[in-house]
Amino acid sequence: MSTIPFLLMRSADRFSTRPALSEPLADDKMATLTYQELREQVQLFAGYLQQQNLTKGQRVMIWSASCSNWLVAYFGSLLVGLVVVPLDVNTKEDFLQRLVEITDATFLITTHKNYTSLRSNSLPFIDIDALPTAPLDTAQLPKIEEQDLAELVFTSGTTGQPKGVMLSHQNIVSNAMASVEVVQITSRDRLLSILPLSHMLEMTIEIAILYAGASVVYARSLSPDTLFKLLVTQSITGMVLVPQALQLFMNGIEREVRRQKREKQWALLHKVAGRLPFFLRRYLFSTVHKRFGGHFNFFVSGGAHLPPALGYAWERMGFRVLQGYGATECSPVISVNPRHDHTIESVGKALPGVEVRIGEDNEIEVRGPNVALGYWNNPEATAAAFRNGWYATGDLGYLDKQHNLYLKGRKKNLIVLANGMNVYPEDIENVLQQQPMVKEAVVFGLNEKDQGSTVHAVLLLEDANQGKAAVQGANKSLASHQQIKGFTVWPEEDFPRTHTLKVKRPDVLDTLSELRQSGKARP
Structure with a gap:
């Protein structure tokens, strides 16, 4: 070291x-x-x-x-x-x-x-x-x-x-x-x-890139034209991003497919590619690889939940998507999928030297040389989060028999229904985002009079009139205790986001409360 x-x-x-x-x-x-x-x-x-x-x-x-x-x-x-x-x-x-x-x-x-x-x-x-x-x-x-x-x-x-x-x-x-x-x-x-x-x-x-002797290329602008130009002219081989950015790239590609009226060919290529060895897939999607400069190999996705359908779509096109999981308190990487042997639904195995265990209430806990010293001049917060060398992440998850880690969402976001059943908002958000009319969704537990906590979805839609259809479609795939009981169509073009494009859930909830109190919520 x-x-x-x-x-x-x-x-x-x-x-x-x-x-x-x-x-x-x-x-x-x-x-x-x-x-x-x-x-x-x-x-x-x-x-x-x-x-x-x-x-x-x-x-x-x-x-x-x-x-x-x-x-x-x-x-x-x-x-x-x-x-x-x-x-x-x-x-x-x-x-x-x-x-x-x-x-x-x-x-x-x-x-x-x-x-x-x-x-x-x-x-x-x-x-x-x-x-x-x-x-x-x-x-x-x-x-x-x-x-x-x-x-x-x-x-x-x-x-x-x-x-x-x-x-x-x-x-x-x-x-x-x-x-x-x-x-x-x-x-x-x-x-x-x-x-x-x-x-x-x-x-x-x-720092990892510099340790390996690789190169970093900075993008002064995040406009698609600028990024694609750098991808080509600088022979870029990889990129670290958040799932939202990965979706934005996919949206741009699919817009071009629709512009050329090649939707049927596009769907067929994806169907065929899923049956091919990985190294052959880039030849089916050579046009996309050419747009990425011809040298591009992998994305590292972190910072938020990666919808599995999005990850699989990129992998069918011959791009490796390595989903990782981390926390600032862990410097930040806790786990990541290896390049050639991984499952999109999982956030991978713990890094070498890092231990992961599932604690009380299914909370993910981490121990290793990457775990922070604590919080600056805040012994109370330090004592609450760092216990006997283990950092309590506040995230819920589980490990399979191969020690792959799976996330279930934030502990503080967990919805506990009146009957005691637990509902993970991220599970429902994932199903909603598979509905074609849904751009993004945020799910909360709202207290409805004498019913206790119920599942409520806030929807970002292409067409504001499609909310009911989106919820009905999602509910067909959800278990009885996961059923969406109410929804609100988000009134703006996008959700409030952090600098890494993660949705600011507290801000969405505050606005939702204001809309409901004023009677302006649009079902």
Whole structure:
């Protein structure tokens, strides 16, 4: 095991002239840093920080969209013993200021535009687009230990006390190295980065990529045209994303199929492909593979539930979909499906060195070198979640005889009916999303007068008049205790989402309550 800066220096020695990070410039050209150039820039920025008379363990915030300089600032900060507090680019000022007070941060690394937008500039500013440099005195670098704090990752809630997950160098390094082993990332891989580096899945995978000597390509825009252009011109082999992004890619492909009026041929190809060996499927769908650049091999999907039908559709086309499961408190990967032997319905086996068990009430518990040190200055929350070395995830699930892990949903989302039966909202959402008229669905347990808790669906539809048909279709496939008793058509174009496109369930529930109280809910 080692520290995060050590991993970078090791890779710079091994892969010196190979490309490490690439990103588009304004003129459509690409700026690329080799491993050696990345190390040099990290050391120069670390030299500047060294001159600021900082002490080991002080906190520095990074508030920016993903880019090469994000990682330069990250590695440079860790090299001089600082702790990085990553902020999502869409973080609101009131939340940012709360974290400044909680962490007693020393610097804010962000864009000039972000900094000047703040009403209160309480932190010294470092421009991420023009990182300052100075010679590094390696003899004066502090000794970094594996158990030293590397990151403080905060929940983004706007109410209550934000919880800062304390991740050590060992937590993140162990997770990155184990991920490389299971996902089988090699130095030949080039991964397109579309998730924010403030998200631990993206951060850990990028450290894994650099450990393996592979390359990261940043997308400055998430428009389909931009992404497809990068996929082709940069010979991308893989991508880490959330299921919603995987669905958006599929929607674009199917729109083109409908435009060309080739729906019957498309359905036939999928029927045939399911009976073929995997390596032959890409030839049936050569047009799609060409759109992805011809070198693309795999997606890693995490952060939310992957509808099995969506995963199987991509695999029929010859694209591996490796579903993973994690939590920020686990750095974040807990389990992932291996490249060549997996079941779409499962989130895979625990990473090497990580233990998973099913505790009371079917809650998933995790133990291993990736489990966080606890919550920043919050002993009560730490004691509640971290027990005798095990982290209680708050997720429900089970293990099969082959030790594959399956998720049943969040413990706090579980619906307990008046008769004592348990209903998992995610099971019902999955069935609803198989209805052709349903774009997405969120299911809650609502208390209806004297009936106790009943199953209620909030539907995002192509046609607002199709709600009843969607519920009737879903109920035919659901058990008697899972039956949907009521529904509301979502009145907007999309659900409120996090920066990783996950539906904000509390926000949906708040709006649903307002609609029901005002009588504006549309059944």
